[in-house]
Amino acid sequence: MIEIASQVSLQSHNSLALPSRAEYFCSVTDELQIVEALDYARANNLQVTALGGGSNLVLAGDIAGLVIYLDLNGISRQEPQDRQENQGNTVHVEFAAGENWHKAVEYCLQQGWYGLENLSLIPGNMGAAPIQNIGAYGVELCDLFVSLRAIDIARGQPVMMDKQACEFGYRDSIFKGKFQNQYLITQVTLALSLQPRVNLEYPALAEALAAVDQPTPQMVSAAVCAIRSAKLPDPAQIPNAGSFFKNPVVGPQMLEQLLAANPQMPFYSLGSSGAKIPAAWLIDQCGFKGLRDGNVGVHQHQALVLVNLGGTGTELLALANRIQSEVLERFSIALEIEPRIYGQPD
Numbered sequence: 001m002i003e004i005a006s007q008v009s010l011q012s013h014n015s016l017a018l019p020s021r022a023e024y025f026c027s028v029t030d031e032l033q034i035v036e037a038l039d040y041a042r043a044n045n046l047q048v049t050a051l052g053g054g055s056n057l058v059l060a061g062d063i064a065g066l067v068i069y070l071d072l073n074g075i076s077r078q079e080p081q082d083r084q085e086n087q088g089n090t091v092h093v094e095f096a097a098g099e100n101w102h103k104a105v106e107y108c109l110q111q112g113w114y115g116l117e118n119l120s121l122i123p124g125n126m127g128a129a130p131i132q133n134i135g136a137y138g139v140e141l142c143d144l145f146v147s148l149r150a151i152d153i154a155r156g157q158p159v160m161m162d163k164q165a166c167e168f169g170y171r172d173s174i175f176k177g178k179f180q181n182q183y184l185i186t187q188v189t190l191a192l193s194l195q196p197r198v199n200l201e202y203p204a205l206a207e208a209l210a211a212v213d214q215p216t217p218q219m220v221s222a223a224v225c226a227i228r229s230a231k232l233p234d235p236a237q238i239p240n241a242g243s244f245f246k247n248p249v250v251g252p253q254m255l256e257q258l259l260a261a262n263p264q265m266p267f268y269s270l271g272s273s274g275a276k277i278p279a280a281w282l283i284d285q286c287g288f289k290g291l292r293d294g295n296v297g298v299h300q301h302q303a304l305v306l307v308n309l310g311g312t313g314t315e316l317l318a319l320a321n322r323i324q325s326e327v328l329e330r331f332s333i334a335l336e337i338e339p340r341i342y343g344q345p346d
């Protein structure tokens with residue numbers, strides 16, 4: 001039997017530590033409890049919001065309806081169904097939605113299941129990883145993704161979705177579009193390698209391991225952790241939600257115009273479809289890096305990270321809007337906010 005509480009503070013449930021209350025809140029540890037929570041929401045006409053580690057949210061005010069914290073645990077190895085595809089080199093691993101992402105990465109490394117190293121130290125839980133197809137240091141979740149299991153919020157029924165059904169994109173999936181707020185993900189299955197292959201495509205990582213002859217996956221994970229810890233503020237010390245804006249992608253013509261006006265602008269070519277521009281550079285050029293605006297600000301070492309210094313979601317979004325306006329005016333680029341915004345401002 002689940003316990004449903006009312007007017008629950010979410011301040012310790014979001015990495016920006018923004019003040020917000022859930023009208024109703026419950027924590028669930030299995031699918032039966034999810035169905036029970038959904039029955040309650042349906043009977044009381046409550047909107048449902050899924051909550052994981054709270055590291056990709058902006059809580060702009062209180063949250064109406066029922067917030068369900070997905071606390072399902074367990075990691076298990078599956079026999080791959082398609083043996084030909086794997087030839088003994090791959091293992092399929094099922095992760096319950098409430099597993100902490102980084103602990104799962106560490107566990108897999110200990111088991112000799114490789115592929116997640118570049119994604120070390122990303123905050124949050126397994127169930128949220130497909131939502132924005134998490135990525136870092138040259139690897140994205142979709143590179144390893146096999147399938148997920150989810151409960152349909154409207155019907156309370158389980159469904160399975162394969163990679164194609166999830167429509168993964170750059171920090172994007174169908175769960176940020178057509179299927180937004182429609183499913184509670186309960187389990188994710190990934191295909192991991194039994195061979196210790198490493199991916200050092202990302203320059204910062206290659207540089208960190210340049211002196212090592214044959215880097216192991218463990219070394220890659222340690223290097224990623226070291227780079228991240230040196231560059232990114234720890235939310236436990238300085239509340240933040242990681243990158244606040246997505247890196248914009250511009251077409252070839254726009255890239256040409258931007259480079260004519262800003263020859264020093266960094267960019268990463270995407271071939272004929274244009275290029276990705278680091279949003280941090282654009283924000284820095286507008287003079288926001290290290291800026292403090294009342295109780296919120298822009299991190300002094302990473303312009304893409306907005307920090308909460310005791311403010312509210314309303315204050316943080318006002319700063320975000322200021323940054324978006326300035327970047328739009330100066331570069332004609334509309335920055336898109338990455339974390340999901342919930343709640344009504346005061």
Ligand code: FAD
Nearest residue numbers: 050052053054055056124125127128134135136185241242
């Ligand atoms: P939450 O913030 O709880 O939720 C995020 C969204 O997913 C919400 O819309 C929520 O409703 C939904 N959701 C959560 N769980 C479920 C579920 N089980 N079923 C359905 N919907 C669900 N992201 C990257 O991609 N790469 C990075 O390198 C990276 N680095 C970060 C560094 C820092 C310091 C921080 C604070 C964040 C970073 N992030 C990064 C963003 C964040 O960690 C990821 O997006 C992560 O997957 C969010 O997980 P979460 O459990 O905290 O999700």
Ligand code: NAP
Nearest residue numbers: 135136137138201202203204231232241242243247268278
């Ligand atoms: P960085 O190394 O300073 O690089 C800045 C940006 O340039 C990155 O966002 C990255 O895009 C892009 N980039 C760098 N080298 C690239 C290459 N060879 N090819 C294509 N794109 C390249 O970035 P950082 O801020 O320290 O972050 C390091 C990694 O962690 C990045 O992958 C970043 O996405 C990830 N990260 C994500 C979050 C989040 O909340 N989403 C927070 C912190 C870190 P990509 O973002 O596409 O990789």
